[in-house]
Amino acid sequence: MKALVFNESLQILEVPIPQPLNDEVLIRVLYSSICNTDLEIIKGYMGFNGIPGHEFVGEVITTSSRYFGKKVVGEINCPCGNCYLCLTGRPTHCESRSTLGIFKRNGVFAEYIVLPESNLHVVPDNLSEEIAVFTEPLAAAIEIFEQIHIKPSQNVFIFGAGKLGLLIAQVFRLNGCVFNVFARSESTVKKAADMGVYARLISTLSNSDKAEVCIEATGDPSGINLALAHLHPRGKLVLKTTVANCEKIDLNQIVINEFEIIGSRCGLFEPALRLLKQKLVDPQQMIAKTFNFDQIRDAFEFAAKPGTLKVLIRHY
């Protein structure tokens, strides 16, 4: 099969079709999309070599699977099921996990992938492939609500109006709370407005502007200090940005203000599918461009331009 392989550089290569083991099934990829993590991976993040990509919709090919012939999306972490973290309800943190296209497991920028059957979720009939491909990043946005209680009476600042920031904003809209999205550039503010999300320039923030909850999704390590400066005492800061970087933090202000900082990663697929199915979240306008698989290297180049929203890959 054809696959995009990262090994110092990105190349489309002919590689063997993967063979499902044990509880795994073979899936033909229909659509995939490019995430910032993919863009980081090809800069060396996680030291990953192989086929990247983890956002996909596919069709189950394995005839013995209960999902045979069905259109599915798939959770990206493959846990062992037996360790302390798996047995205490934290399978996405399993120490011996592999992660689709990110860690110890080939990803979705290929004709076929294998995943454990238990990772799969059937795509509802009314969801197009282009929308279903947003299940994974939307689940990551919803994860915030699994982790902390956000009250409809609270005010929330979302820093970053990129792919993840805009999905997060769409989920916060459903909560009833007052939220402000802050972006660095005029063009991003305009892009958000086109999608019905009111965003403001970060530069319009004054020192006294503070929120009970801040979400850091700027993709920039300095975002944490910006967010802390606009958090009420005893407020909560959710960190979403993963970049392979350290940042200097004033620990004193965390103690004095009794701030709470919460890291947030992958989420559950079923709530995301429920919101997509009911069109309560509609990411249609977040699609910047769709490329055919043959042009996937161009798609990566396009996706890497600052301010680009979601880039989709059609695999057929």
Place this chain on the structure above:
Amino acid sequence: MKALVFNESLQILEVPIPQPLNDEVLIRVLYSSICNTDLEIIKGYMGFNGIPGHEFVGEVITTSSRYFGKKVVGEINCPCGNCYLCLTGRPTHCESRSTLGIFKRNGVFAEYIVLPESNLHVVPDNLSEEIAVFTEPLAAAIEIFEQIHIKPSQNVFIFGAGKLGLLIAQVFRLNGCVFNVFARSESTVKKAADMGVYARLISTLSNSDKAEVCIEATGDPSGINLALAHLHPRGKLVLKTTVANCEKIDLNQIVINEFEIIGSRCGLFEPALRLLKQKLVDPQQMIAKTFNFDQIRDAFEFAAKPGTLKVLIRHY
């Protein structure tokens, strides 16, 4: 009256007796004690000039007070009562607060102080002055339990076996959880053992030693990275150390492991008085030495020696 005044250097000076305003009462200080914050203040922390000190037991002198003649301890934050933070249950974070001996308010290393009557708590009859002086730091230890739910089935690592770490350990003992106290030096491990607290050397930690809850009370900014390295995914790290320093933090690990970091400062006095009254926490063995007020400069020098536990000042 005589008072210890910090203004670039520490001096005992003759100053006017403070005059109570509005809701304040005059208190004669009986005992005080030296906290690490005091040691930081005389290095320039908080830019404080004036009379330091915030841990005390005193006797109310104002005849019109309902506490007249009573022995009291006092909460150290004096809030405005009217701002957003006061009205949303966060008076200790009031933006226009003063803090006894720390910020905009003279402290207890003097013959007399003034404090709002509403800050005071009567010392139970069976509590000695030497023990009651621990109310404020014990309240700060108990604050952890106001902030997060610690399950009796969890394992907890407490980093630091200094004054605060040992009080925290005594509170965790009451929870039923498994906790380990980690100290940097053999002498601190021995000192903790003398008090019935089993402590281990930090150097005995292996990479696989992890806890669901870590408490950082080392007094050293590098303690945060040590604690994060020994935290289970989705674990909670409570920061207690306040030193005027920044530290480089790997933000990526916080997101990937979905760590929660919680700053923790002052606590409520009533729970602390209840535990002291019932001798469920007994800080007697934490008293390193008691000085008379005339020797308070020597007391500061003694308290600054690494590993010194609580230094008390007798004011009469």
